[in-house]
Amino acid sequence: MKTLGNSRWSAILVFFVMFAFTLSLSFFAKQTVRERSEFRVILTPAAAQGVRPTVLDLANQLLPKKLVQPSKVSVTTGHRGGIINKTQEPLWIEVATRGFESKHQIDSLNIHFDKVERRLMTPLNPGEGFIFSVDLELPKDKLKENAVDSGVIEIINYQTGQLLAEVPVSIINSHAN
Amino acid sequence: MQKPVKASLKDRAKWYLLGFVLFFGPIAIYPRLMQLLTGEERFANIHSVCLRMPIGNLFTGKVALHGVVSVSFISFLLLIISAFFLGPFFCGRLCAAGAVPEYLSRIIPDRWKINWAKIVNPTPVRYGFFAAFLIAPFLAQALTCNMCQFALLQKCVDTNFGVMSSMTILTLFFWLVLFGIFNVGGRGYCNFMCPVGALQNLVHSIGARFGFTYKLRLDRERCTSCGICVKECPMGVLSKNSDGLSHKIHNCLTCRHCERVCPKGALSYGTGDSGWKETGIKMPGGPDVPVDAGK
Ligand code: SF4
Ligand code: SF4
Numbered sequence: 001m002k003t004l005g006n007s008r009w010s011a012i013l014v015f016f017v018m019f020a021f022t023l024s025l026s027f028f029a030k031q032t033v034r035e036r037s038e039f040r041v042i043l044t045p046a047a048a049q050g051v052r053p054t055v056l057d058l059a060n061q062l063l064p065k066k067l068v069q070p071s072k073v074s075v076t077t078g079h080r081g082g083i084i085n086k087t088q089e090p091l092w093i094e095v096a097t098r099g100f101e102s103k104h105q106i107d108s109l110n111i112h113f114d115k116v117e118r119r120l121m122t123p124l125n126p127g128e129g130f131i132f133s134v135d136l137e138l139p140k141d142k143l144k145e146n147a148v149d150s151g152v153i154e155i156i157n158y159q160t161g162q163l164l165a166e167v168p169v170s171i172i173n174s175h176a177n
Numbered sequence: 178m179q180k181p182v183k184a185s186l187k188d189r190a191k192w193y194l195l196g197f198v199l200f201f202g203p204i205a206i207y208p209r210l211m212q213l214l215t216g217e218e219r220f221a222n223i224h225s226v227c228l229r230m231p232i233g234n235l236f237t238g239k240v241a242l243h244g245v246v247s248v249s250f251i252s253f254l255l256l257i258i259s260a261f262f263l264g265p266f267f268c269g270r271l272c273a274a275g276a277v278p279e280y281l282s283r284i285i286p287d288r289w290k291i292n293w294a295k296i297v298n299p300t301p302v303r304y305g306f307f308a309a310f311l312i313a314p315f316l317a318q319a320l321t322c323n324m325c326q327f328a329l330l331q332k333c334v335d336t337n338f339g340v341m342s343s344m345t346i347l348t349l350f351f352w353l354v355l356f357g358i359f360n361v362g363g364r365g366y367c368n369f370m371c372p373v374g375a376l377q378n379l380v381h382s383i384g385a386r387f388g389f390t391y392k393l394r395l396d397r398e399r400c401t402s403c404g405i406c407v408k409e410c411p412m413g414v415l416s417k418n419s420d421g422l423s424h425k426i427h428n429c430l431t432c433r434h435c436e437r438v439c440p441k442g443a444l445s446y447g448t449g450d451s452g453w454k455e456t457g458i459k460m461p462g463g464p465d466v467p468v469d470a471g472k
């Protein structure tokens with residue numbers, strides 16, 4: 001069998017085909033961002049803030065996700081800063097949830113985050129950000145319903161008990177009948 | 178399996194195991210030590226070493242994403258320096274993410290495997306991927322985390338795949354299945370889609386021009402063109418043609434498997450002249466550097 005890409009011109013052709021294929025993977029990867037939902041929270045000295053509701057639509061799942069892991073979804077702060085402390089004082093962050101029917105857990109790459117207590121064990125200093133995600137295992141029998149699940153993520157200062165922000169989350173499937 | 182092949186695989190496995198305990202959690206000796214030095218506070222596993230991020234950010238100006246005194250940036254510098262002087266030492270000796278599919282592919286009968294390196298020259302494929310990987314952050318989405326085979330191995334070890342995106346699922350399929358266990362040699366992902374390997378080989382191809390650096394060498398007097406090394410090379414970078422034996426430096430891991438299996442001792446790793454005659458190069462480094470036919 002003759003190997004493709006062994007002569008100068010076919011090597012150049014193979015290079016550009018792979019280049020184009022990789023770029024298409026990059027566009028595909030961009031589409032996959034919609035398989036999760038992202039929210040941002042700026043913590044200010046004002047009273048508890050209601051953050052814009054975040055909606056995760058299962059209809060945005062691409063084929064590999066649909067086939068392999070349709071019920072595992074993530075609602076996340078994203079990697080660009082996360083929740084940001086814009087107050088003048090350190091905050092002791094706890095992440096609570098209410099209302100979700102699905103099994104879920106809070107995950108963070110921050111080494112000081114205690115997953116069991118759902119607390120950041122060191123203070124979030126002014127200007128700093130905290131990145132986390134709420135990973136849900138949706139009930140399989142509800143995946144094809146219009147309203148799959150909903151709940152609220154609460155950011156609490158666990159030293160004072162003050163509610164700092166609330167993020168309403170709804171998980172829907174706009175392709176459901 | 179022949180004795181020297183088995184012995185070489187066994188010895189190489191020891192190195193990859195060392196790489197595994199050095200870089201991957203829960204042991205992850207290297208990031209732990211480096212974090213002591215740098216004062217960085219992150220989970221000790223492959224993520225804190227991340228070699229893909231600095232490469233993916235080569236053109237975005239954020240190569241030292243976590244600062245110059247960070248485990249990731251220092252590791253990136255070590256990677257380049259070692260590639261210049263020693264060849265892709267990380268790939269050839271320490272990368273467990275490259276070794277896992279290679280070793281698993283040996284369990285699968287050959288008739289079920291595709292010889293990708295025979296279908297298409299891996300050199301232009303690798304650099305086509307690498308070029309697009311570098312500009313992807315400007316055009317669409319960076320392919321750093323979502324195509325990371327290191328993260329996937331860490332997930333396997335943690336037995337927790339967490340929430341995966343379609344891109345991660347596709348990468349798992351490429352790394353472990355299509356270009357992994359069902360690929361002759363098991364290293365299709367290394368050959369085609371790993372920017373860490375591509376960068377090292379690019380640096381190695383420059384370093385290998387100097388006498389004082391380490392490289393794979395061929396003793397043309399000893400080589401009988403028996404083809405054992407060609408069959409055994411996990412990257413498929415050796416081939417026999419009318420000119421004799423040829424070698425693609427842009428894809429060689431310097432894993433030294435060929436050196437161990439050669440019955441004539443014709444291949445070795447060391448400094449000095451490589452012995453690969455640089456005639457027949459039709460484009461930089463590829464397709465091949467054939468041995469002098471008139472030996
Ligand atoms: S090419 Fe990439 S995956 Fe393969 S051995 Fe090298 S670093 Fe590891
Ligand atoms: S040519 Fe030899 S050293 Fe290079 S990848 Fe193949 S077996 Fe390893």
